[in-house]
Amino acid sequence: xxxxxxxxxxxxxxxxxxxxxxxxxxxxxxxxxxxxxxxxxxxxxxxxxxxxxxxxxxxxxxxxxxxxxxxxxxxxxxxxxxxxxxxxxxxxxxxxxxxxxxxxxxxxxxxxxxxxxxxxxxxxxxxxxxxxxxxxxxxxxxxxxxxxxxxxxxxxxxxxxxxxxxxxxxxxxxxxxxxxxx
Ligand code: PRP
Numbered sequence: 481x482x483x484x485x486x487x488x489x490x491x492x493x494x495x496x497x498x499x500x501x502x503x504x505x506x507x508x509x510x511x512x513x514x515x516x517x518x519x520x521x522x523x524x525x526x527x528x529x530x531x532x533x534x535x536x537x538x539x540x541x542x543x544x545x546x547x548x549x550x551x552x553x554x555x556x557x558x559x560x561x562x563x564x565x566x567x568x569x570x571x572x573x574x575x576x577x578x579x580x581x582x583x584x585x586x587x588x589x590x591x592x593x594x595x596x597x598x599x600x601x602x603x604x605x606x607x608x609x610x611x612x613x614x615x616x617x618x619x620x621x622x623x624x625x626x627x628x629x630x631x632x633x634x635x636x637x638x639x640x641x642x643x644x645x646x647x648x649x650x651x652x653x654x655x656x657x658x659x660x661x662x
Pocket of ligand 1 (some may be wrong): 524525526527528550551552581582583584585586587588589592640
């Protein structure tokens with residue numbers, strides 16, 4: 481029988497480390513935005529669904545949630561192209577916006593989002609990113625960062641491999657045998 485956690489090599493960030501860091505990030509964000517009214521958290525689907533929910537739970541400032549879904553063509557012929565699959569429900573004009581992402585890899589997605597959302601004239605835009613691949617520290621718009629992680633295939637806590645392993649409470653390196661037939 482296939483067990484739930486059979487396809488990982490090693491845990492990179494434990495559940496406890498994630499939860500501790502999420503609390504710290506929420507505390508900093510709450511402090512930075514104190515007195516600025518309600519902020520809009522924009523969770524980027526699907527990857528950030530857990531992070532957005534956990535972070536929101538620890539915020540002590542008024543906020544509401546919206547979501548966007550994007551599709552990236554980063555590994556295909558149209559390198560770096562991003563497309564909006566699901567847009568925000570509400571207008572962000574003159575709102576303080578915080579984009580919530582699970583991972584920055586090439587940086588294409590967050591750069592695209594930043595550019596697109598800026599044209600809608602919010603009062604401000606910042607980004608809160610749980611993980612960034614080490615060695616790929618491209619110049620991106622990251623205001624709050626959870627962890628730097630190795631440049632390997634990661635799964636769990638929102639991150640998937642062909643839609644699998646998204647709901648693991650920790651972040652792990654995917655087993656090589658899962659995606660390479662030696
Ligand atoms: C992942 C992740 C980020 C993006 C980061 O999304 O959630 O949005 O890739 O990569 P980049 O920095 O190279 O642009 P993905 O397209 O896999 O969709 P998903 O969140 O629905 O799994």
